[in-house]
Amino acid sequence: MTGDDRLTVAAVEQTTVDVRSYVLTSHRPLRPYEPGSHLVVGLDGVRTCYSLTDDGTAPDAYRISVRRTGRGGLSDALHDTVRVGGQLSVSGPRSAFPPVPHARHHLFVAAGIGITPILSHLGAARRWGRSCSVVYGYRSGAAAHLELVRRLAGADLVEAPGRTALASAVAEAVERQPVGTHLYACGPRAVLDLVTDRCAAAGWPPERVHVEHFTAPDLDAGAPFEVLVRSSGRRLPVPAGVSLLEVLERDGVAVDHLCRTGVCGRCRIGVLAGTPEHRDLVLPAALRDAADRMYPCVSRAGTAELELDL
Amino acid sequence: MTSRSVPQWPDAAPAPPPAGRCWTVFDLAARGTTARDWHRRLTVAGLDAELVTVPEPQLTGWIEALPPAFGELASRRHVGWRVAAVGPEHAVLALRACAVEAGLMDAELHLHADRRTHRRVYCPHCGATTLAAGDRFRCAGCARTLLVHDHVSLSSGRYLGSVDTPDAAPGAAR
Numbered sequence: 001m002t003g004d005d006r007l008t009v010a011a012v013e014q015t016t017v018d019v020r021s022y023v024l025t026s027h028r029p030l031r032p033y034e035p036g037s038h039l040v041v042g043l044d045g046v047r048t049c050y051s052l053t054d055d056g057t058a059p060d061a062y063r064i065s066v067r068r069t070g071r072g073g074l075s076d077a078l079h080d081t082v083r084v085g086g087q088l089s090v091s092g093p094r095s096a097f098p099p100v101p102h103a104r105h106h107l108f109v110a111a112g113i114g115i116t117p118i119l120s121h122l123g124a125a126r127r128w129g130r131s132c133s134v135v136y137g138y139r140s141g142a143a144a145h146l147e148l149v150r151r152l153a154g155a156d157l158v159e160a161p162g163r164t165a166l167a168s169a170v171a172e173a174v175e176r177q178p179v180g181t182h183l184y185a186c187g188p189r190a191v192l193d194l195v196t197d198r199c200a201a202a203g204w205p206p207e208r209v210h211v212e213h214f215t216a217p218d219l220d221a222g223a224p225f226e227v228l229v230r231s232s233g234r235r236l237p238v239p240a241g242v243s244l245l246e247v248l249e250r251d252g253v254a255v256d257h258l259c260r261t262g263v264c265g266r267c268r269i270g271v272l273a274g275t276p277e278h279r280d281l282v283l284p285a286a287l288r289d290a291a292d293r294m295y296p297c298v299s300r301a302g303t304a305e306l307e308l309d310l
Numbered sequence: 311m312t313s314r315s316v317p318q319w320p321d322a323a324p325a326p327p328p329a330g331r332c333w334t335v336f337d338l339a340a341r342g343t344t345a346r347d348w349h350r351r352l353t354v355a356g357l358d359a360e361l362v363t364v365p366e367p368q369l370t371g372w373i374e375a376l377p378p379a380f381g382e383l384a385s386r387r388h389v390g391w392r393v394a395a396v397g398p399e400h401a402v403l404a405l406r407a408c409a410v411e412a413g414l415m416d417a418e419l420h421l422h423a424d425r426r427t428h429r430r431v432y433c434p435h436c437g438a439t440t441l442a443a444g445d446r447f448r449c450a451g452c453a454r455t456l457l458v459h460d461h462v463s464l465s466s467g468r469y470l471g472s473v474d475t476p477d478a479a480p481g482a483a484r
């Protein structure tokens with residue numbers, strides 16, 4: 001599948017109190033995908049990325065797991081409206097969190113619903129005989145896919161019920177990984193920060209640490225600034241609390257986008273002059289100072305004006 | 311096999327960054343006190359550093375025994391381990407090949423060649439590796455006369471050789 005496609009909801013399973021798993025099928029063959037890939041699901045004009053939980057080899061269905069947040073949004077809408085036999089508009093799969101091919105060992109760290117891409121990685125590691133171990137942090141009684149993770153990981157699983165247990169399990173794990181290990185972590189920002197801090201303290205080069213955010217941080221409204229659109233020569237004011245992406249759209253400047261939360265990297269645009277203030281989760285740490293590009297769905301300006309390559 | 315042009319080394323050896331958790335510094339018959347200086351710097355920075363010294367007469371034998379020995383050393387280390395090495399290029403490149411084979415990445419290696427005396431050259435005809443002093447040499451495996459090319463395999467640390475033909479000049483093939 002390349003563009004949007006409609007898939008049939010073949011099954012819905014209540015995985016935990018607030019997580020539901022959806023099995024999506026098609027009459028057409030489904031494209032295989034790399035472990036750690038996600039599907040972009042659209043409903044009533046809103047689109048969100050969900051990790052595929054299988055290993056991606058010869059898929060008979062696409063499986064995603066969705067946690068109800070209680071804050072509205074697409075995840076809650078899926079819980080409320082999608083039933084077996086219904087259809088969902090999806091695009092992908094897209095790979096944004098792939099395994100490193102030459103890794104000698106894979107250490108997977110998951111917190112909460114962050115288990116979804118990790119489950120995909122774990123399945124692939126088992127299928128292809130790659131060495132791996134798993135640290136899974138969860139709230140007691142609310143661990144999605146726990147039985148499957150236990151079955152796949154066996155003795156290579158460390159379970160961490162609660163944040164404190166997870167912090168010590170991570171601290172311990174990063175101290176004793178064999179040379180050549182790559183670490184993959186998915187969870188809320190606080191857990192990912194903990195993982196990267198612990199790795200840095202244990203002397204891991206950042207190249208070995210791969211994280212996937214599943215929630216974007218809440219951002220403040222930011223200060224107003226102005227942009228100059230190169231092609232039209234038009235100057236547009238960006239008020240506080242309004243994203244640059246919205247301003248561009250309202251002015252009829254088409255910018256491809258997806259998540260609108262600085263996670264997917266789709267809305268990248270070029271910057272010709274001025275300094276962007278990066279607020280996305282896409283740019284790697286080494287590129288946080290980059291002045292030649294930005295993600296306008298969340299990022300703003302560090303200077304009074306930006307000139308955009310649009 | 312990944313290959314690239316001959317590595318360029320700066321004249322003065324840059325000091326290793328005080329990164330990682332523990333270091334092994336290899337003094338591969340290095341000139342002067344570079345390896346000892348590196349070792350001292352790392353220790354002063356509070357890192358756990360060991361110094362392995364290989365004297366010049368033992369270097370060739372040490373390189374031959376390196377693949378299993380390095381693998382064994384790496385199996386006793388964890389992520390956070392860094393490796394530094396200084397000495398003649400053929401020894402440094404051989405060590406790099408073993409380090410990459412063991413799973414280390416460039417970010418975990420700090421290497422410097424202080425001279426280029428010999429080159430380890432791969433013969434594409436018989437597969438043998440010869441330690442060659444000049445641009446033209448006799449293959450230790452098949453006794454053909456070979457030319458050294460300006461290409462190094464990063465995975466094996468060897469230069470590429472080819473049969474000497476009348477119109478081939480050393481370093482001409484790319």
Ligand code: FES
Nearest residue numbers: 258260265267297
């Ligand atoms: S739309 Fe996803 S990063 Fe901007």
